[in-house]
Amino acid sequence: METKLTRIAEKARENPKLKFTTLVHLINEETLMAAHMGMPERKASGVDGVSKAEYEESLEANVKDLVARMKRQAYKPQAVRRVYIPKPGSNKMRPLGIPAYEDKLVQVTMARILNAIYEQDFLGCSYGFRPGRGCHDALKALNAIIENRPINYIVDADIKGFFDNVDHKWMMECLKLRIRQTQTSLRLIARFLKAGIRRGRSKLRYTRRDTARGSSVTDTGKCLPALRTGRVVLQHSAEALQRRSPHGQICR
Numbered sequence: 001m002e003t004k005l006t007r008i009a010e011k012a013r014e015n016p017k018l019k020f021t022t023l024v025h026l027i028n029e030e031t032l033m034a035a036h037m038g039m040p041e042r043k044a045s046g047v048d049g050v051s052k053a054e055y056e057e058s059l060e061a062n063v064k065d066l067v068a069r070m071k072r073q074a075y076k077p078q079a080v081r082r083v084y085i086p087k088p089g090s091n092k093m094r095p096l097g098i099p100a101y102e103d104k105l106v107q108v109t110m111a112r113i114l115n116a117i118y119e120q121d122f123l124g125c126s127y128g129f130r131p132g133r134g135c136h137d138a139l140k141a142l143n144a145i146i147e148n149r150p151i152n153y154i155v156d157a158d159i160k161g162f163f164d165n166v167d168h169k170w171m172m173e174c175l176k177l178r179i180r181q182t183q184t185s186l187r188l189i190a191r192f193l194k195a196g197i198r199r200g201r202s203k204l205r206y207t208r209r210d211t212a213r214g215s216s217v218t219d220t221g222k223c224l225p226a227l228r229t230g231r232v233v234l235q236h237s238a239e240a241l242q243r244r245s246p247h248g249q250i251c252r
Helices: 002-014 029-037 052-056 059-071 101-118 135-148 168-175 184-193 225-244
Strands: 080-086 093-098
Touching (some): 029 052, 052 059, 052 101, 059 101, 101 184, 168 184
Antiparallel strands (some): 080 093
16 A cells, blocks of 8 residues: 555645545555554544454454445444543643544544645645654754744744634535545545544534544544645745744744
């Protein structure tokens, strides 16, 4: 799969307006097996209560059944289990979404495919939730700027409740900028967004905005392609900053 992903990345980089037409076939027994092998041990289970070890007891049969359901478009993601964890540096709680195990496998595989495409569209000054990048890289870049340029102001800005307010329709429209509307992969992602959220024994809740942070397909840490529009926002912000200050720099 690595060779195919490399080729996809090359095509996306060479032609920023290219729309991909065949992607979902890359989610097959081989890639799902690889996703399973790379899954961390002892992770919390979703609403199905199935762990990695339990899924592995009949791994080959489970994966074959999953692929068969996907081929006949009978695969339907289960609701995400909602849990809350303490938010560092605050007395607030942060919501997380834990998918069912087989859904995790599909999401991780799809995330790798989407990353190959959308990584080519992000700006160099973007560090958040990207493969091979993180907050420490952003701090290093910022430190280099501060040490080598005359800096008067540092502005720290944040989008409050971003994961809770990403509009599903808007996200799908962003995906269509790089993937043809007729693609099965888009329908698959839409199903994940519509799967719903369940907390404990509470009633299943459906939403048009919440992206269930922790889910690979919708988590910006893996592949949130909707942030492609963030490129436009950052570009305009950078241009405005440069007009006001030739030494200005944006790091996200």
